[in-house]
Amino acid sequence: MTPSPNDIITLGHGGGGRLMHDLIVNELLAASDVMTERELEDAALIHDGRLAISTDGFTVKPLFFPGGDIGKLAACGTINDVAMRGARPRWIAVAMIIQEGFALEDLRRIVRSIRAACDADGVHVVTGDTKVVGRSAADGIFITTTGVGERFAEPAPSATAARPGDRVLVSGTLGDHGICILAAREELSLGGSQTADGRHILKSDCASLLTLTEAIVGAGGSAVRTLRDMTRGGMSAALNEIAMSSGGSIEIEEVSVPVRREVVGACELLGMSPFEIANEGKLLAVVAPEAAADVLAAIRAHEMGADAAIVGTVGDGRPGRVSARTPLGTSRLIDLPAGELLPRIC
Amino acid sequence: MTPSPNDIITLGHGGGGRLMHDLIVNELLAASDVMTERELEDAALIHDGRLAISTDGFTVKPLFFPGGDIGKLAACGTINDVAMRGARPRWIAVAMIIQEGFALEDLRRIVRSIRAACDADGVHVVTGDTKVVGRSAADGIFITTTGVGERFAEPAPSATAARPGDRVLVSGTLGDHGICILAAREELSLGGSQTADGRHILKSDCASLLTLTEAIVGAGGSAVRTLRDMTRGGMSAALNEIAMSSGGSIEIEEVSVPVRREVVGACELLGMSPFEIANEGKLLAVVAPEAAADVLAAIRAHEMGADAAIVGTVGDGRPGRVSARTPLGTSRLIDLPAGELLPRIC
Numbered sequence: 001m002t003p004s005p006n007d008i009i010t011l012g013h014g015g016g017g018r019l020m021h022d023l024i025v026n027e028l029l030a031a032s033d034v035m036t037e038r039e040l041e042d043a044a045l046i047h048d049g050r051l052a053i054s055t056d057g058f059t060v061k062p063l064f065f066p067g068g069d070i071g072k073l074a075a076c077g078t079i080n081d082v083a084m085r086g087a088r089p090r091w092i093a094v095a096m097i098i099q100e101g102f103a104l105e106d107l108r109r110i111v112r113s114i115r116a117a118c119d120a121d122g123v124h125v126v127t128g129d130t131k132v133v134g135r136s137a138a139d140g141i142f143i144t145t146t147g148v149g150e151r152f153a154e155p156a157p158s159a160t161a162a163r164p165g166d167r168v169l170v171s172g173t174l175g176d177h178g179i180c181i182l183a184a185r186e187e188l189s190l191g192g193s194q195t196a197d198g199r200h201i202l203k204s205d206c207a208s209l210l211t212l213t214e215a216i217v218g219a220g221g222s223a224v225r226t227l228r229d230m231t232r233g234g235m236s237a238a239l240n241e242i243a244m245s246s247g248g249s250i251e252i253e254e255v256s257v258p259v260r261r262e263v264v265g266a267c268e269l270l271g272m273s274p275f276e277i278a279n280e281g282k283l284l285a286v287v288a289p290e291a292a293a294d295v296l297a298a299i300r301a302h303e304m305g306a307d308a309a310i311v312g313t314v315g316d317g318r319p320g321r322v323s324a325r326t327p328l329g330t331s332r333l334i335d336l337p338a339g340e341l342l343p344r345i346c
Numbered sequence: 347m348t349p350s351p352n353d354i355i356t357l358g359h360g361g362g363g364r365l366m367h368d369l370i371v372n373e374l375l376a377a378s379d380v381m382t383e384r385e386l387e388d389a390a391l392i393h394d395g396r397l398a399i400s401t402d403g404f405t406v407k408p409l410f411f412p413g414g415d416i417g418k419l420a421a422c423g424t425i426n427d428v429a430m431r432g433a434r435p436r437w438i439a440v441a442m443i444i445q446e447g448f449a450l451e452d453l454r455r456i457v458r459s460i461r462a463a464c465d466a467d468g469v470h471v472v473t474g475d476t477k478v479v480g481r482s483a484a485d486g487i488f489i490t491t492t493g494v495g496e497r498f499a500e501p502a503p504s505a506t507a508a509r510p511g512d513r514v515l516v517s518g519t520l521g522d523h524g525i526c527i528l529a530a531r532e533e534l535s536l537g538g539s540q541t542a543d544g545r546h547i548l549k550s551d552c553a554s555l556l557t558l559t560e561a562i563v564g565a566g567g568s569a570v571r572t573l574r575d576m577t578r579g580g581m582s583a584a585l586n587e588i589a590m591s592s593g594g595s596i597e598i599e600e601v602s603v604p605v606r607r608e609v610v611g612a613c614e615l616l617g618m619s620p621f622e623i624a625n626e627g628k629l630l631a632v633v634a635p636e637a638a639a640d641v642l643a644a645i646r647a648h649e650m651g652a653d654a655a656i657v658g659t660v661g662d663g664r665p666g667r668v669s670a671r672t673p674l675g676t677s678r679l680i681d682l683p684a685g686e687l688l689p690r691i692c
């Protein structure tokens with residue numbers, strides 16, 4: 001009997017949007033006796049809250065792209081998830097599933113990228129695992145990294161902690177990673193993505209957010225309510241998760257959100273919203289109003305934060321509601337992205 | 347240009363033997379600033395040695411087999427690796443890479459298995475990740491688990507700690523998991539693997555080794571030098587790794603090694619050695635001679651240890667040399683398995 005479409009996993013289940021949220025809540029949380037829908041965070045606190053742990057599988061295609069590769073992505077992605085709970089990543093475990101026939105030279109490049117990204121943040125690769133599967137059983141290499149870090153922020157930033165009146169900040173332009181991957185995969189020449197001499201203008205923003213996080217917590221202290229890196233599902237997914245977890249509403253000023261002109265152009269071409277596109281080196285911070293200006297200044301003073309902006313406010317409207325005020329002064333709903341956005345974006 | 351066979355990954359690189367060892371030592375250790383060839387352990391010590399962490403990717407095929415499934419395997423495999431360092435697993439992270447079209451009902455079964463295995467040992471699934479890839483990009487589901495545990499053994503058992511005179515124990519019959527998977531995959535009717543009414547006699551030994559480990563450390567204390575679960579590459583790989591790491595030699599009495607008659611028969615048919623076949627619920631312990639009898643008694647008193655035996659001794663022969671005394675009284679070399687044994691055995 002052929003299973004009905006409702007009974008099988010689709011690409012949309014991995015897209016970071018509504019389908020993935022429902023899969024996690026309805027099916028996967030059953031694996032745990034401690035995880036709840038309300039507390040789906042980037043990393044979990046363990047060992048009496050002194051440590052944070054996060055795991056992430058990386059399946060990005062292509063493996064090498066302007067601005068990074070799967071190794072850098074796998075290291076930085078997990079470093080960032082740990083950092084979002086106000087913890088300094090110290091140890092990382094690397095598990096690889098490799099397709100038979102994979103080029104050893106590509107593996108070497110990936111290993112060097114992991115090492116370079118970890119060294120830059122003082123993170124130690126302490127253990128690993130390698131599996132090899134047949135040619136038809138995987139596509140290139142998949143890397144799962146798990147990071148453990150020591151907490152330095154008190155309390156730990158949490159999606160549950162946003163309060164009415166808090167300001168919402170983003171650390172830079174949105175959508176660079178997703179559009180870069182899409183362009184590299186489809187060999188699209190998106191507006192401005194390459195100069196005449198082949199230099200890429202639109203690069204992935206793939207980077208560690210650790211030092212930026214330290215600067216934010218240094219400036220804002222306990223006024224830093226929530227930190228979230230805007231990966232799959234982009235800013236829209238992050239905002240909806242924070243609104244759901246905190247029970248607040250969030251309103252964004254659309255004109256305040258920084259997006260590169262090339263990304264706006266590509267999104268118009270593709271019929272996508274830059275708010276829903278994945279980033280790999282941008283964070284969203286929810287900060288108590290009295291500290292928002294200081295935190296914004298600290299982000300802008302950081303080399304990765306020149307385009308940072310205050311983009312919205314937490315309100316006491318319908319719990320979980322996220323909306324944007326448009327340039328015309330009207331309001332539109334920002335929903336959790338529906339399903340498949342860009343498969344294998346990370 | 348077609349890459350030469352020396353420049354690509356082969357199935358043998360994932361087999362737990364010589365090729366995998368060389369890949370790790372020559373290529374993958376470059377990812378780390380702290381790992382060394384001599385200290386390749388089942389789990390790494392972190393947080394001033396108070397915690398142990400281990401990661402493992404699971405790609406077993408078929409996903410469901412007599413005695414377990416990929417969910418139970420993924421939970422128990424990582425629980426066991428953490429336990430082998432004398433640590434009690436407390437927290438586990440689960441990352442899934444799922445093929446588009448995978449049946450939700452199979453996912454539910456797997457999730458239930460993970461939960462049941464974790465609940466039995468008081469382990470909490472604290473975080474996870476889900477990626478979905480296209481139909482041609484994976485085969486079913488791959489699960490990477492990472493476990494963190496609190497150390498209770500002092501000192502932590504280590505492959506480096508074996509000393510001349512120490513006794514080598516195994517906790518039960520060898521090869522059950524590997525032969526079961528092979529039979530299930532090839533739909534082989536191996537001698538005695540199924541009764542007339544379809545009941546499987548030869549089951550995977552997939553199980554948690556935590557309580558057995560606690561019993562061993564309880565009986566042997568600091569006399570327990572090394573613990574190793576005998577997964578890919580079986581007892582042969584474990585013995586060679588211990589001999590290399592400790593700089594000792596090891597001699598096994600072949601007749602002392604417990605192997606089920608059905609496994610012996612299947613191995614003869616397939617031209618394999620039961621010493622090289624993967625187990626998923628058997629451990630090898632190296633114990634100081636004065637405590638060996640007490641530890642053996644403790645293992646035999648455990649429900650999983652009825653077939654335990656002292657199988658050999660650490661010597662001061664050529665460092666790294668592993669040999670077996672045959673029933674005829676001659677000695678033969680037990681090498682690290684060469685390469686591909688049974689792909690996707692775990």
